[in-house]
Amino acid sequence: MAQQELAGRTAVVTGAVQGIGRAIADAFAAAGAQVAAADVNAAAFPPASELPEGLRFVQLDVTDDAQVAEVVKAAAPDILVNVAGVVHHGAALECSDADWEQAMRLNVRSAFKMCQAALPAMVERRDGCVINISSVASSLLGVPARCAYSVSKAALLGLTRSVAADYIKANVRANAICPGTVRTPSWEQRVRDLAAAEGISEEEALARFVARQPLGRVGLPGEVAALAVYLASPAGSFATGQEFSIDGGWSGVK
Numbered sequence: 001m002a003q004q005e006l007a008g009r010t011a012v013v014t015g016a017v018q019g020i021g022r023a024i025a026d027a028f029a030a031a032g033a034q035v036a037a038a039d040v041n042a043a044a045f046p047p048a049s050e051l052p053e054g055l056r057f058v059q060l061d062v063t064d065d066a067q068v069a070e071v072v073k074a075a076a077p078d079i080l081v082n083v084a085g086v087v088h089h090g091a092a093l094e095c096s097d098a099d100w101e102q103a104m105r106l107n108v109r110s111a112f113k114m115c116q117a118a119l120p121a122m123v124e125r126r127d128g129c130v131i132n133i134s135s136v137a138s139s140l141l142g143v144p145a146r147c148a149y150s151v152s153k154a155a156l157l158g159l160t161r162s163v164a165a166d167y168i169k170a171n172v173r174a175n176a177i178c179p180g181t182v183r184t185p186s187w188e189q190r191v192r193d194l195a196a197a198e199g200i201s202e203e204e205a206l207a208r209f210v211a212r213q214p215l216g217r218v219g220l221p222g223e224v225a226a227l228a229v230y231l232a233s234p235a236g237s238f239a240t241g242q243e244f245s246i247d248g249g250w251s252g253v254k
């Protein structure tokens with residue numbers, strides 16, 4: 001059996017039906033946590049009978065404040081991982097108001113509302129851990145054609161530091177993870193979209209994404225999940241107010 005670093009812990013992970021969120025939910029359950037894997041896409045929930053111990057799926061639209069309050073109250077998490085997000089394509093001059101507003105609502109405001117819902121109980125118990133999934137595309141690095149997305153992910157770093165500063169005396173930690181390119185369903189769609197937009201093959205589009213990482217490959221959701229387990233576990237208990245890049249050298253290696 002895997003080491004039970006999160007035994008006795010309760011977690012809510014948003015955007016958990018696929019990709020990075022699913023990998024984190026699975027890894028948390030494997031580490032012994034009781035995990036509410038929350039996602040708007042209930043049609044994609046696996047049958048409960050196929051789930052490992054400790055993992056359950058719950059429908060949640062993170063942009064719906066009433067649902068956020070209800071799900072968080074029911075789960076009473078010690079660990080909150082804000083993963084749900086959307087990637088809009090486009091530079092500042094191509095970014096529509098609708099894309100901007102959706103990026104802020106889904107990528108930033110939802111994490112803020114999740115924190116507002118989860119923090120009172122964490123503070124009362126004097127024990128809590130918030131992890132926000134930001135991105136290398138943020139205040140860390142300017143990435144072409146990612147205006148609304150990068151602004152929203154930079155804001156998540158601000159939210160992370162704010163929560164870390166305000167609740168540190170209550171033993172609540174907050175950190176952000178900034179992944180580089182990670183192989184997930186939505187990224188695979190971005191590869192197809194790039195190929196179509198540029199009139200290139202999918203292999204060429206894939207190669208362009210791979211080239212962003214000096215390590216010469218894209219990351220795997222499980223690699224991000226392992227970092228989340230570390231940050232949520234006793235091993236990570238001295239870390240707060242930080243962003244952790246996991247990006248194949250994209251932001252740190254020339």
Ligand SMILES: NC(=O)c1ccc[n+]([C@@H]2O[C@H](COP(=O)([O-])OP(=O)(O)OC[C@H]3O[C@@H](n4cnc5c(N)ncnc54)[C@H](O)[C@@H]3O)[C@@H](O)[C@H]2O)c1
Pocket residue numbers: 014015016017018019020021038039040041060061062063083084085086087106133134135136178179180181182183184185186187
């Ligand atoms: N994949 C990458 O290369 C990459 C890199 C850096 C950061 N990230 C970030 O990691 C997070 C996850 O990325 P991914 O590639 O796994 O994404 P994904 O699109 O594959 O999965 C996102 C999940 O969020 C869910 N979701 C969407 N709207 C929701 C809502 N309103 N309420 C609840 N759930 C909702 C979707 O149903 C989906 O299951 C995102 O915040 C993304 O910005 C991804």
